[in-house]
Amino acid sequence: MTDYVCIPPIKEANRITGLWRNHGPNTYPINLSLVVEHIVNPTLEGERLHLVYSEFDTFEGMLKTDDEKKWGAFVNTKIPYKGRRNFTAAHEIFHFLAHRKIMKEFRCGALNLSDYQRDQMEVEANEFASQLLLPPDLVRPHVEEDFTYSNVRSLSDDMGVSVSALAYKWLSLTTKPMAFFQSRDGFILQGYASAAAYRHGIFFKEGREVPEASTTFKCQAARVHDASGFDRGLWHSDLGGHEDVYQTSFGDFTYTFLRFF
Numbered sequence: 157m158t159d160y161v162c163i164p165p166i167k168e169a170n171r172i173t174g175l176w177r178n179h180g181p182n183t184y185p186i187n188l189s190l191v192v193e194h195i196v197n198p199t200l201e202g203e204r205l206h207l208v209y210s211e212f213d214t215f216e217g218m219l220k221t222d223d224e225k226k227w228g229a230f231v232n233t234k235i236p237y238k239g240r241r242n243f244t245a246a247h248e249i250f251h252f253l254a255h256r257k258i259m260k261e262f263r264c265g266a267l268n269l270s271d272y273q274r275d276q277m278e279v280e281a282n283e284f285a286s287q288l289l290l291p292p293d294l295v296r297p298h299v300e301e302d303f304t305y306s307n308v309r310s311l312s313d314d315m316g317v318s319v320s321a322l323a324y325k326w327l328s329l330t331t332k333p334m335a336f337f338q339s340r341d342g343f344i345l346q347g348y349a350s351a352a353a354y355r356h357g358i359f360f361k362e363g364r365e366v367p368e369a370s371t372t373f374k375c376q377a378a379r380v381h382d383a384s385g386f387d388r389g390l391w392h393s394d395l396g397g398h399e400d401v402y403q404t405s406f407g408d409f410t411y412t413f414l415r416f417f
């Protein structure tokens with residue numbers, strides 16, 4: 157498995173960011189078609205990467221090749237959000253850069269695209285996409301705002317990334333206790349806590365039931381966007397806080413933004 161780390165994702169993202177800022181347009185969101193054309197392809201010998209936006213039935217992104225020379229990083233245009241498509245494109249570009257010698261084909265769904273701790277290649281592709289599209293110096297000034305769906309959504313639109321990608325970046329930069337998780341059918345699928353929340357023992361295990369008294373549970377049943385305060389004992393034994401919930405229109409995922417105080 158050591159082959160995986162021959163291209164470190166953060167370092168590679170920073171290298172491209174340096175080229176983009178010092179020798180390119182230095183505009184955000186980064187234009188990934190230009191990155192592929194002017195930064196990725198000129199370094200290849202006999203291979204070429206094409207960024208392809210097209211409609212397919214399952215998965216959000218794919219990397220594949222027929223002849224090991226022409227590679228396609230496919231982004232599903234059925235994804236309704238531009239930022240989400242952009243994050244998917246950056247994720248597939250890293251599978252090409254770092255993983256094409258290990259696997260010839262990748263098919264990535266919503267949970268792969270927000271995996272920061274399980275499958276190593278998925279984690280690396282997400283770390284790269286997050287670092288490239290959301291450089292910490294551009295995001296850090298915003299993380300003192302309230303951690304709510306509307307604030308995260310609005311910044312994710314400005315930065316050209318998915319809501320979940322921005323939520324995870326926000327958690328990695330804040331000094332306050334907060335958390336974000338995705339759930340479906342009453343069960344938590346994936347969740348992360350900020351360092352300050354983790355110090356309080358807050359974390360999210362896959363398969364944990366969503367408490368019936370939570371706003372998340374009510375939203376999931378009613379398919380709405382809702383927010384409310386919560387008392388201690390619901391999400392943490394000693395901390396209350398605020399719970400902001402959004403029901404997504406794809407894959408029936410529910411996004412929950414928790415602030416503790």
Ligand SMILES: [Zn+2]
Nearest residue numbers: 264268278281
């Ligand atoms: Zn992937």
